[in-house]
Amino acid sequence: MYVDGLVDAATLPAADLEATGRFDVTQVRTLEAAETALERDEYDCLVTTTALGAGSYADLITAAREQTPPLPTVVVCTAEPGDPSIDSASDDGLVVVEADQAARDGGSLQRVVASQIERLVDRRTPAGQSLAEIPAPAFAYEERFVDWNEAFLELVGVDEATLDECSLADVFDCISTELASAAADGVPLEVEPADPGPDPVAYEIEVGRELGRYVCLVEERPAAEPSIEQFDPAEMLSSLLEGIPLAMYFKDEQSRHVAVSHYQVGTGHEWFIENPEGKIHHSPEDVIGKSDFDLYSPDDAERAIETDREVMETEEPQTEETRLFTVQSGDAASLTSVKDLAMRSLKAPWYDADGDVVGVVGVTLDVTEHWENEHRLAVNEAILETIDAMLTQQLQPVGTPDAGREVPAIAASEPARYDRVVSDVETLLRTRDQPESTEHVDLADVARDAWEDVTGSSVADGAVDASGIGTGASAPGSTGSSVETIEERVEPGIEAHTSDRAAGASNGAGSAGDGAGTTSESATLSIEAPSLVDANPEQLRVLLAELFENAIRHSGPDVEVVLGELDSGFFVDDDGPGITPDRRENVFEYGTTGDPDAVGGGLAIVKAIALAHGWETTIEDGALGGTRVVVSDLHFY
Secondary structure (H helix, E strand, O other), X not given: OEEXXXXXXXXXXXXHHHOOOOOOOOEEOOHHHHHHHHHHXXXXXXXXEOOOOOOOHHHHHHHHHOOOOOOOEEEEEOOOOOOHHHHHOEOOOEXXXXXXXXXXXXXXXXXXXXXXXHHHXXXXXXXXXOHHHOOOOEEEEOOOEEEEOHHHHHHXXXXXXXXXXXXXXXXXXXXXXXXXXXXXXXXXXXXOEOOOOOOOOEEEEEEEEEOOEEEEEEXXXXXXXXXXXXXXXHHHHHHHHHHOOOEEEEEEOOOOEEEEOHHHHOOOOOEEEEOOOOOEEOOHHHHOOOOHHHOOOHHHHHHHHHHHHXXXXXXXXXXXXXXXXXXXXXXXXXXXXXXXXXXEEEEEEEEOXXXXXXXXXXXXXXXXXXXXXXXXXXXXXXXXXXXXXXXXHHOOXXXXXXXXXXXXXXXXXXXXXXXXXHHHHHHHHHHOOOOOOOEEEEHHHHHHHHHHHHHOOOHHHOOOOOOOOOOOOOOOOXXXXXXXXXXXXXXXXXXXXXXXXXXHHHOOOOOOOOOOOOOOOXXXXXXXXXXXXXXXXXXXHHHHHHHHHHHHHHHOOOOEEEEEEEOOEEEEEEOOOOOOHHHHOXXXXXXXXXXXXXXXXXXXXXXXXXXXXOOEEEEXXXXXXXXXXXXXXXXXX
């Protein structure tokens, strides 16, 4: 409604305002007509000039305030300013526009009034509605909460009596001056509860100013996500080192550990680090301040620290070669398991806040499964190469006209020797399954069983030990394409020589290990190795039997044999003639033997079994003047 008591060029006709197309304008001339219209109809805004003729515009402003809700009012001042009612009404749901000032500013009075109408209407509670009729949470505030609806009480979780005594800061994390700023700027006020609960929540408040109070509509919105700046890098690093199952560490410029992940020392999977002096490291705190020389062997430590220096000098990441570490479980008094872990470390420079290199940061990856697979393939390849050499050297076929088939030459002429070759093949095929089934084994007990296998078996029985030497028995689990191919090569002579072998046995001939009989009634064995070792008991028994049989064969029936213990393995000594240094390099190859009656497979089998377990085999001069075979890299308990 537009009220104007004068008709001259200085005032703004209602028609000009309606001509904008944004308003539906009702124009009246007098105070009485305006009051009647307010009682009869609903309006969104009142525009009045100060020149009403009969009556006062101040009375019209009062009538607008008494509307429910109060009616926004724009006063166009065409006289000199100074009326107290106009000055005190500013920012109170009423706006004063000075016509002369608008002209002096070069603006359009029409545009100024239109803008003020829209601003007031946008901030007004919907026409004809009290707060109780508004479905959204709403409240009115004037130095305290003066009105609210049920939706607002439910939102903030208080009752009417409590809210009546609350200030704005008791409910939201803001103060009343922020309401004033939001109303003046025409922008929503974003707040959170003054007493936030466990579930974060935030609100957006639309603020309007009406007759001395702020009328606010509240809308709940999702709480803002934490900014990156809110996260603590120290807490993130701590979570990384404690929770991720990776071996991670930071080292300073002296390669001392300053931070270590729990997984680095085995926390959570019962492994621990034992240094060369026997010091056990169970936790990160045990490792902090120590270098690799305090934790690992000198060779491993030297390589690791050399890489650290290279990373710090070049400021380039480095990947170390795979290294093997022995880790233990249990406690220092009673170990329950010893395991080789294959590790590969990736290292990068560690920088401080100024960009200076202060050390290295590294991640050590457990590549044990990959290493074991490669090791298993290498073992299989070595065994198959040995078998191929055996077949090539010993089982060259010749024709047998009566059977119309080809059979190995020795099957017909030397059945005992052929038995040994077939047995060696089966033993080697069985070795390929290593080291799947290892356990704690008493080395001395297994040695006694192996010695009895070699020296106590009857030549006529053709059985040196129960695990397959000289028996020709099939190895369980040794089927497959490779096995079938080898069986195809050895099978033709098996039936052909069976009857001959039986006849030979009845005449006192047979196979005891590496050729002709090796039984001895005067050979002696001294055992100086009482420790428990991690091994497959059957395969360890075969290995020892081969070593004992080799000593008897090459040293004579009165040989003295000693089984002794070393720091990382054991040895078998004899008092025989020994092996010259020039022959030691090839002695573990199949067919290498100084005995023309022997097949030359004993030490080849020893090497294959050792290789399958991850052990090393070497030849040295023995303390008894003969040969010493050393088997190293064992795990003792």
